[in-house]
Amino acid sequence: MRRVLVLGGGFGGIAAATALRARLGDSDEVVLVERQPTFVMGLRKNWGLVGSSTIAAGERQLASLARRGIDVVAGTIDEIRPAAREARVAGRTISADALVVALGAERDPDRIPGFREHAIDVYDRDANAVGAAAIEAFAGGRVVVGIFGAPYPCPPAPYELALLLTERLAERRVPGGVFVFSPQAGSLPVLGEAGCAAFDGRLANEGISFRAKTVATAVEAGAVVAADTRIPFDMLLGVPPHRVPPVVVTAGLAEAGGWVRVDPRTLETRFPGVFAIGDVTAIPIGTNQALPKAGVFAHAEADVVAARIADGLAGQEPTAAFDGRGMCFLETGHGRATMVSGDFFASPPDVALADATPANLEAKHAFEADRLAAWFGA
Numbered sequence: 001m002r003r004v005l006v007l008g009g010g011f012g013g014i015a016a017a018t019a020l021r022a023r024l025g026d027s028d029e030v031v032l033v034e035r036q037p038t039f040v041m042g043l044r045k046n047w048g049l050v051g052s053s054t055i056a057a058g059e060r061q062l063a064s065l066a067r068r069g070i071d072v073v074a075g076t077i078d079e080i081r082p083a084a085r086e087a088r089v090a091g092r093t094i095s096a097d098a099l100v101v102a103l104g105a106e107r108d109p110d111r112i113p114g115f116r117e118h119a120i121d122v123y124d125r126d127a128n129a130v131g132a133a134a135i136e137a138f139a140g141g142r143v144v145v146g147i148f149g150a151p152y153p154c155p156p157a158p159y160e161l162a163l164l165l166t167e168r169l170a171e172r173r174v175p176g177g178v179f180v181f182s183p184q185a186g187s188l189p190v191l192g193e194a195g196c197a198a199f200d201g202r203l204a205n206e207g208i209s210f211r212a213k214t215v216a217t218a219v220e221a222g223a224v225v226a227a228d229t230r231i232p233f234d235m236l237l238g239v240p241p242h243r244v245p246p247v248v249v250t251a252g253l254a255e256a257g258g259w260v261r262v263d264p265r266t267l268e269t270r271f272p273g274v275f276a277i278g279d280v281t282a283i284p285i286g287t288n289q290a291l292p293k294a295g296v297f298a299h300a301e302a303d304v305v306a307a308r309i310a311d312g313l314a315g316q317e318p319t320a321a322f323d324g325r326g327m328c329f330l331e332t333g334h335g336r337a338t339m340v341s342g343d344f345f346a347s348p349p350d351v352a353l354a355d356a357t358p359a360n361l362e363a364k365h366a367f368e369a370d371r372l373a374a375w376f377g378a
Contacts, residue, residue: 009034141234
């Protein structure tokens, strides 16, 4: 009997666990560790905020994965020992023949003084209903969508929120406007300068103002404080800074302030038999950027890792490799969506922004439905 331990029950962790279960023998164990009892895709947060759906509609119980032959362990990870391929979970040591770290990026709102007091954290799943109520009650004025640190999960999400919010406020005839700022050099840097300019034009056409290279240092009542300006707001929707989970740093898998480094093709860390996938990693791509933190990449990486682990345990030479291809959906309102897609490993990245169409929005909904059905059943 062999055991594979998957740390983290987010997009990448579930994808890895289910792919491993399909590839390994019946006598082999797949153990998934997660402290949250449920899973929900990150794409639902904007739907919940603007009232087009709810978090609960896409929520699934992780315990139900037991029907797939996956041993789900609920608990907080106290320690990771990569050299031994084991972890301490709620006082229990779980050893394995291979280890997959899929712990994601952790929100770090306290890095910005005043963020908790004055901003609605749009990446806090537990606060989604509170944020939706605040948006619905908003009577008018300036709405600021602020990106307070980079990298962050799902790079298009704040811009999608701005577009959907603009549409929703117009439907309610709420006066005011939407302003977005980011610390990055452009809205979606992976598109390049020309691509960012084209996308910024789309925002402007919807009446949304955008300011790049804006590093916020604090939030006060009614204003975001940046190095060279103050940004007034009547409502602030904030994307907090993110960090690698501290337990990953303590384990020696990442440095403080950094992310887990892996082989870009195999996703293996410097520890043999220990892999890392998804938002917990930093995979360099061209133009001094990193692969975007998005669920579709975590899924593709999970498939590669599952294949490599299964081949290795079977005594075969692993051949599966991650090719850096993927896409991210971005809803534009008015029943349409676009996609940022292409070859992210090309130099420079060969990535383009598609036309906004109803078909792309249908594809986004189908993407969620198909994954949930594959993992958790109808």
